[in-house]
């Protein structure tokens with residue numbers, strides 16, 4: 001027996017989850033070993049309903065395979081709401097067997113019907129309703145689960161305590177297609193005898209004001225609750241307590257709670273004991289049974305929003321206009337928790353803003369019509385602690401409009417919340433500005449990954465803009481483990497895809513059906529936005545190595561390419577509602593669309609998406625499709641070249657045009673030098689700056705470093721004056737801005753009509769830092785998920801040192817370098833069960849000293865290549 005073992009056991013990407021609705025849930029693990037060169041040669045999985053693994057539902061037998069990711073359960077059909085135990089052991093490359101590693105999962109409804117009813121209030125109003133019922137537990141409870149969902153948002157309570165730690169549940173999906181439910185283990189919350197179950201309902205995305213028109217009732221007119229508590233007794237009995245006509249409801253202290261506007265809470269109206277047994281029924285009315293039009297009920301597709309960190313007030317300011325403003329020191333997303341003492345009826349009134357304006361006062365204008373306010377009326381009973389229920393805001397500064405007496409540093413905490421995902425990257429560098437940029441990128445993701453990838457978290461928008469989600473996907477996958485987050489969102493993309501194959505601008509698509517950006521007709525889209533349906537699955541496959549994401553989205557990808565094809569009789573995509581190179585700096589004054597011809601960006605992305613479909617078809621073994629899409633790609637590329645490449649040069653004289661041609665392979669290798677020269681010249685013309693927008697910026701550094709100009713890519717990265725990534729950092733940004741010129745050199749602001757200080761798109765530079773500067777990459781053509789690691793770090797003197805630790809799905813990978821004089825020291829850790837090909841830059845006359853355990857693969861063109869087995873390595877190049 002070996003001490004190698006399977007660790008980090010996950011079912012459907014979660015640790016011991018409950019509420020699994022997949023009929024064949026995917027099981028994964030990581031090989032753990034302290035040995036150099038450790039590889040898995042085989043595995044065995046057993047699944048049982050018994051912790052002792054007496055009777056098995058599945059025994060995979062010994063499977064000769066290195067795979068550790070996404071192994072589908074292959075046993076007898078699973079039963080609904082049942083706990084399963086699973087264990088895995090592996091054989092290493094010496095054919096030594098490990099011990100078993102064990103975990104569990106529990107199924108949800110698995111498509112079986114709910115017995116409960118939808119219930120709601122008889123009268124609907126702004127204030128939130130409280131719902132309750134009592135029930136008894138008699139005779140030895142073994143386990144209990146609460147399954148719950150709502151039209152609107154819910155907060156569940158049992159016997160005086162909130163159930164679970166989730167917020168904004170049941171989350172946001174395309175409700176007409178599917179609505180999530182949550183499963184909670186509530187065994188410990190219940191007791192023998194009388195118990196009380198309660199829920200508060202808020203409007204949320206379902207019916208509260210949303211979109212820039214603050215349109216109400218996007219999905220339906222009435223909030224509704226549906227839940228079941230399943231009680232399992234030691235003697236084998238099962239009882240179900242359901243939402244039904246026996247429930248009662250009434251108004252409470254939450255006078256209003258809306259996603260954009262915040263909450264108004266009157267603590268004098270609290271309902272003591274509302275969620276405990278033994279309450280008198282006075283003031284409570286019988287509910288009505290409802291039948292809302294919602295789609296399939298599905299178990300939570302991704303971990304819900306939770307409070308993830310608490311930020312303390314850093315400074316208390318008195319702004320020039322006399323306002324008291326609390327500074328959390330970080331632009332964050334969530335809500336404040338207040339701690340206050342005062343007389344009954346006194347008011348706390350807080351306004352949450354991202355920034356101070358040019359005049360130094362709190363700046364609410366870029367929120368547009370979103371109010372982001374909190375009003376709390378005290379009950380006057382000692383210290384009162386409060387946080388709002390069904391809202392979130394993007395803010396760093398808290399303007400104190402009213403407070404009993406004076407607030408101090410301990411009066412308010414910033415509660416930062418986001419959808420459940422674990423951070424997977426750690427970056428260290430010798431440059432504080434780069435480290436701050438990296439932190440800003442992480443905060444951008446934290447703040448905007450709230451149920452769906454939002455464009456921004458503050459103004460009256462906060463939509464799942466498809467382009468933004470696509471642009472940032474690879475960076476996102478380095479930063480956090482976000483497979484489920486994107487997989488959930490892509491389900492919405494498929495649900496909302498138009499019948500002609502176009503993908504809406506925002507998903508869930510809440511824009512009016514006739515919303516038409518460029519008079520191209522209602523069911524149209526833009527390049528780089530619609531392409532989320534091809535690019536995101538490919539990125540996820542690359543990062544996480546699970547083919548399922550390709551299978552799930554393959555049909556939608558083909559439909560999308562079919563849509564572009566239908567609009568491109570000559571191979572050029574002349575249709576769509578093109579946003580071009582959105583917010584590029586080469587746009588005409590007052591315009592958002594950059595100077596690059598939208599026909600150019602459209603056709604370039606048409607080519608890219610077609611090529612992805614061809615690649616995916618090959619991977620999924622659909623050879624006929626692969627041939628068809630390869631031929632189509634060839635035709636689109638040829639049409640593009642006929643139109644935009646003249647005498648070996650790209651005719652469009654913009655940075656973004658050169659960038660896309662280089663990165664998307666739309667120029668021949670022989671034409672690359674001319675394109676990169678042109679790009680350098682265009683950068684030079686801007687005083688060494690970029691002027692790219694959403695479409696060009698994510699790729700500009702790649703276009704340079706992949707074509708021999710890493711030096712210039714670094715120069716763009718290190719620029720500190722406008723426009724650049726570090727310009728924002730120097731201006732005090734703690735997140736990533738929507739516009740390069742969100743705040744101008746002279747301190748004035750870009751128009752408040754569209755000026756978010758927390759937009760992650762330009763944070764996509766993270767991908768270049770991780771993949772090129774630190775050199776962490778993977779060859780996904782064969783197998784994604786960093787089985788075939790490619791390391792090709794690019795050191796640069798101006799950074800002096802960089803180290804990234806990245807938790808890949810197969811284990812932690814580390815790549816670091818440090819420059820000292822003419823010496824570069826490298827350090828790598830390769831996780832078990834993977835192999836890496838390392839390419840080191842070693843120019844003329846440089847000597848590489850390599851550790852013995854690295855296998856040299858030869859050197860050419862100033863580069864030395866090595867094959868690295870799992871383990872730790874140090875190299876020096878001098």
Ligand code: BGC
Nearest residue numbers: 455456461465467468579582
């Ligand atoms: C959003 C963007 C989005 C764009 C496209 C903006 O209002 O905030 O991030 O992609 O519109 O039109």
